[in-house]
Amino acid sequence: MSQDEHKHVVSYKTYTIILINLLILTAISVAVTEIELGPLTVFMAVFLASVKSALVLIYFMHLKFDNAMYKIMVGLVLVVFVIVMVITFLDYNFR
């Protein structure tokens, strides 16, 4: 990797490692549904999907290598989404 370049070029190796991790997580999430976890099933599925999407955001979408401003913007959007989700369920549970 050329250090003189200002733009950060992510190596093919990094991308390959991330893909392997994503595939392993996919295999785990498929395998986990075979086990009876009861109410934890949904939690596990969403948790594993969140880990996978974090890998995609951080490495494939370059959040790790880009300006910190992007991280803040993505963080804010996620916070907005969580707030909407929580408010909706508060409404449905205490109606």
Add this chain to the structure above:
Amino acid sequence: MEQHSGHALVHRDDEASKIGMWLFIFTELLLFGGLFVVYAVYRHLNPVAFHLAAEELDVTVGTINTVILLVSSMTIAMATSSIKLGNKRLTLLLLSITMILAIIFMVNKYFEWGGKISHGIYPNSQTLLDLSQGDVLFFGLYYAMTGLHALHIIVGLVIIAVMFFKVWNGSINNDYNVQLENSGLYWHLVDLIWIFLFPLFYLIT
């Protein structure tokens, strides 16, 4: 890369175009986010029907499509690296692989939807209307959300084809490649949405 020394002042702001792309991605995340809230609420209200309806979906097809999208995400990410390193041939190859994978995804989707439709399960079909309200909601959301996602795949396919052409004719090169980078961001978004659609529709039963 400074062949045109000084005289033509071309306005170019790669950072700004990337911010613009991210803003668009946020609107997309909230669009699908809204649909996920709808899914969560209806699942919460009809747990049994959603449980039974989800068992109708083929986990194998879903898993294959997940793997396809993950690999295609990696190939387009590699393409953004290879164009910066000035490797035009490899960039074109990686973009071709990405497009082929997208087409395979759509072919799988075609057979999957085709199978459902031939069993009489499609929005407003008599078979579906005879089932419970929860089944109607599940398959309604299934068609709406995977359909909207498939539409994004088709749009992405067109965008990547345009990028392929631009790399080929040299208008995207190792100096100017933010368009390819933004297309990559879009494709990762499509992948990101599928990462959540797959467990919610195919895995949780």
